[in-house]
Amino acid sequence: MREFFYPNSIAVVGVSPAPDNLGRNIVQNLIEFDFQGILYEVGQRGGILAGRRIYHSVSDIPDRVDLAIILTPARTIPDILEECGQKGIRRAVIESSGFSEYGPQGYHIERQVLTVARKWNIRFIGPNCIGVINMENGLCAPFTPLKCIIEPGDISLISQSGGVGLSFLNLLASENLGLNKFISAGNMLDVGTPELLSYLIEDERTRIICLYLEGIHDGRKLMEIAQRSPKPILAIKANIGTLSREIASSHTVSLSSDDRVVDAAFRQCGIARVRSSTALGSYLKILRLPFMRGDNLAIVSRSGGHAVIAADACEKSGFNLPEFPRAFIQEIEKLLGASVIRLTNPMDLGDRFELETYHRIVEETLRREGVDGLLLLHIYFARTEGKESRELIRSIEKLSAQYNKPVALCVFTDNEEMAYLKRNIGYPIFEMPEEAVRALQLSRDYGRELRSVRAGEPIPSYQVERGPVEELVSNAVQEKRDLLLHEAAAVLGHYSIPVVQGAVARTESEARDSACRMGFPVAIKIISEQISHKSDVGGVQLNLRNESSVQEAFRDMIHRIREAYPGVEIDGVLVQPMVTGGRELILGGRQDDQFGPVVLVGLGGIFVEIFGEVALRVAPFPRREAVAMIGELQGAPILMGARGQIRSDIDAVVEVVLKLSQMLCDFPQIKEIDVNPLRVFPEGKGCTALDTRMIVR
Amino acid sequence: MREFFYPNSIAVVGVSPAPDNLGRNIVQNLIEFDFQGILYEVGQRGGILAGRRIYHSVSDIPDRVDLAIILTPARTIPDILEECGQKGIRRAVIESSGFSEYGPQGYHIERQVLTVARKWNIRFIGPNCIGVINMENGLCAPFTPLKCIIEPGDISLISQSGGVGLSFLNLLASENLGLNKFISAGNMLDVGTPELLSYLIEDERTRIICLYLEGIHDGRKLMEIAQRSPKPILAIKANIGTLSREIASSHTVSLSSDDRVVDAAFRQCGIARVRSSTALGSYLKILRLPFMRGDNLAIVSRSGGHAVIAADACEKSGFNLPEFPRAFIQEIEKLLGASVIRLTNPMDLGDRFELETYHRIVEETLRREGVDGLLLLHIYFARTEGKESRELIRSIEKLSAQYNKPVALCVFTDNEEMAYLKRNIGYPIFEMPEEAVRALQLSRDYGRELRSVRAGEPIPSYQVERGPVEELVSNAVQEKRDLLLHEAAAVLGHYSIPVVQGAVARTESEARDSACRMGFPVAIKIISEQISHKSDVGGVQLNLRNESSVQEAFRDMIHRIREAYPGVEIDGVLVQPMVTGGRELILGGRQDDQFGPVVLVGLGGIFVEIFGEVALRVAPFPRREAVAMIGELQGAPILMGARGQIRSDIDAVVEVVLKLSQMLCDFPQIKEIDVNPLRVFPEGKGCTALDTRMIVR
16 A cells, blocks of 8 residues: 555656646646655657656656556546556556446446456556545645645545545645645545555554545445554545435445444444534544543633533533632632632633733643543734733643643634634634534543443353254245244244243134233234234233233224224234333344444334434444443433333343344344344343344345 | 714723723724714823823713713722713713622622612613624724724624624624624623614614523513514524533623523524524525525535535435426536536536536526525635636626525635635635535525514414403412312313313222223322322323222232332322323423413423423414424324324314413413323324313412
8 A cells, every 4th residue: 555655756647738637737736745756747649748758658658657647538547557557557546537437338447447457466546536645755646736725744534535535635724734645535446445544544644544435335344444543533424315325326436324334333443423524623623632531621711601602512512510629719819819700610710811820720720630621712812912822822732731631722813813823833723612612522422432442342252052043044044034933032042032922812712711821911912914003003902900801802902903994904913921011122133235233222112113213233242332222222211210210121131132243143144133122121120022023035 | 772873972981091901992993993973081090092181080071972981990880970970971881890790799889880870861781791883883892902803794793791792703704794783781781682682673784683692681572572573683592501500690690591491482583593603604694695495405516525415414404406307407418518427416517617607507507496595516726717716606696696596605625715705705605515504404494484483373362261260270379379180170171171080099999989980991090199100100000991900900009009119108099081092292381480471292201201302382372383382392203193103183282282372371370380191182083181280379
């Protein structure tokens, strides 16, 4: 990979002296960025540009060439690549478009390109991209003029889209953040995201990595690579919904993924999923500072109003504003003397501004153990307080590093001063209290995530007799059918997942007899292939406490449903011992195309049916993730025993989740599994699957 | 009010030649903004400043003074105001702090100030503020230097906080939006938000009004004023949670409100509630364009990636991207010739950029009936396409006005060009696709809200025999107790709200007899003052179908609860006819301190208990609002019949909501009312209150 970024000599192919020639721009960029190597120009019609001869073909170049940057019509690429191969060039960046993103004809050309590349062992980036940049050696290969916008730094970007990549470069510029390497990856016909990411993780001068993705080819590989990264990885993943699907496929040939799986996968491997360009800016700024390691924030402000806004934002972001101890307040009162100020947290310092005092307050606050970070809201006018304010900012930079805690600095001043600060001061500056608090939240959450990913908790392993399961699954696969209910229940059994038994009754008396055998109370449920939402049609009767109740309920139910839905075929009712108490959950899993086995859990009933809310993880995963899954459900407080509810046996559910996870990894032939519902009882009382379904492939 | 903004002469009180004197800044601002009137300086110690004599007191000024701008220590204000009164000054802006926001002593001074002001009939803004600005006549009274940041325009701001007001002025500057009037209202000891708002609504040169509020004194008055406004009103209301409460009270003496009531009230009176400074910028930009009148958006982009991001954002914002008809596409193909582009919606025009073609595409798109607005994503480099791009932007401004549809323009270019655009082009420019789409959403939603507020739908009125209700309520008030269950039920009855009857049973046989009288099936519910969540302790048994079931259930229940909760006193059980089917809602209402009667509705059970989710309105309100309340519940799809659920009798619930609304307006003595649960049956089958509770004051 290194050869793409540190070539000693490059050939730009597709150059002509014509004013609208895009290859010219590439040459111009390389010159303006002062490329530290030899530059050759190649163009069919020859000529002269920038004091250099334009060679008719790469084969005419008299010296060795390490990298070809190609921008010619798609149909010409296979031949050009052939020439490159013959010339001994082993790396290429193909910026041309008109390939599979354009239609079947383009797809055909792609195949030819691949054939030539493999023949000569050429690795290439693109096609349909705007190229690569390495700020270390002036390798700036995009065909758009870039001189004025990029500063060198330690952030590297991989973008599937050229346009979005460019606007991220603009974003870096406007926040005065520096770039190390940039790769517009385009169709990724050869070199793909995992390989590029892997390289940037190793790359010495890259400190933060950003990805813009529209599609994910091999999610599991991406996860494995990211998991090993000691550097923060931020990713914007677009092409989420149905509206963007078509344009994404025509743009970078990207398929859409199940977005919930992407979410889970990123989190599990320590990639911070960034939701918008604004959030990207916030991340890039706050990640320059130490991570926020807890929930305790101190706010120091010159303006009461901004403190109010910041406090509201803190509440939303789940921060505490711990009170300062009396002694500390007294210390500050001494510093300031009596004044119109408010010495709580948020601390409102009013109009007072003395550099020395501010410095002391920030330092004293950071020094305290119960403070994980500080938000400093500073309003000033350059004309009167410019010099001291800039000094304050510089001193904060040192304090933040010294105490290894983030000081998010939010500045309110006129635009010219703001521009000055961004140009001249390396410290990140926020312009709105809400953004600063949000950035601290991102820092706290991402830091927490990284710590737990890097903790490398082991994945639990359960003793399972695999032979019988293998047989059940294989039989179904061979017979091209799904597992029958009793088979599916048996599989659960082999994984020690508890399942309730029930009896099918076709008549009133059968129902009564089954009930007597089981013992009262019982429940009866309608069985009909046409009825999926049993309770909505009155197809569930619970709590039947004696024979006559069962018989009446049976008669009633059949009669009512027949009357209301004359066409429906009724196969009888399922009689089950009344499983009283507890809450219903839905558990499941499937094999995802991009990420492999995934497991999901949701609250039963309306929660999943109406809100479609589930928590999801890519299997296998450690116990901590299973616990987290349950915790992130909106309805989790119900299970946790909030507001006088009885706490459910979360541990039992966690076990089932982990066992399902193992099952899907053990048996990739199980394409989909549903445990719906899983009834979970009060703490210590376990849980039971009431119904299950398994689909094989 | 006008006298505050158009004085012919002003006196700045608190001026001295000392370099750190804040009054100097006021004088400087007035000079730099070229105030169109006569300016006098007043300061205890006299002297000379800016070529003017500093008078020792306002009484020394030889001419008439219309407005005093005062910035002296709090304790001096009563005397100064007395002097102003004697001098015949009838308007003042008091910028000093140190009043009730500072403590009891300050509160005392405030009372004195009010006394003097009333004696002389002086109206004043403040104290604890940074003053007023009127860009029409150069009246710029803040004590912070402002020259370089403000441009004249048609947006006016009222801010309770000076600091936040200043940062909004910065925001206007950075988006190149112009200001008309600015008021920092501070403690609002005399002139308050409603009066200021009322004035700005009348004010000829103000087109958009922004409020920053930390507290709301008379919410109902604010609503009445806003409701009549033909101008958009945007409001940021801070001081929402518990973390900001204390700092807000010390900052502008603001009490916190029930934030859900604020939300509802703003919506009902056509104030757009703005959630952050970022959103404020988006609103201010998009409101310069025509309102987005529907969900159909066209996206035209030069970059596929930005189109993908925009499409994702559209999905989130509930926009449709309707396909263009074949004929239209062919028309465009003719314009462009064959090229690497994607002619769907989003339309990806690729690298192609010809001004004339772009103009035509935008115009043809806007002309179409099925398109409510357009998002144009334009990426360019100033060096090569600057001139034409600027022309394009100017031409878009005309097209948007001509077709009365918003064209949100999102530009990606280098920072210098962006700064040029903002300085020189009046058209609003977005820098991120997500922000542009979000702004279009704000425009659509706010436009819709305003149309419905202005439609002035009548408020339904129900025939109610008020005498008996009056009596029930008065009795309870006199006896200092809440209404008894049967009284509350009677009140509901008088408002024709259906209520189920039940019987209290203290023994097994009483329960059985009651059940027999009612007919089976029945439900029994534990009655105990110590048990509020009956079902959590097993205190509810449903669907009891015969005598023995009732008796068993009674015995079981009493036994189980006695065993589990030995200390609990059990008063018996409530036997009710089994109300089968349907869904449970919770309805209620109360008298809010700031906004008067409010009515709320939520889905029963865990929805309200765990999520605390309710929809709320300030009473009275038209039928449309009652319908909207139900629709905005997260669980609404359940009632609406989503996913095979049975549609509930929404109309019946709407009637109950409207009747409760009238009840709370008819009887302000009813402090609080709960109808919990209200059981609502399938469409056409009505609803029934199963329990109710009324508290009087």
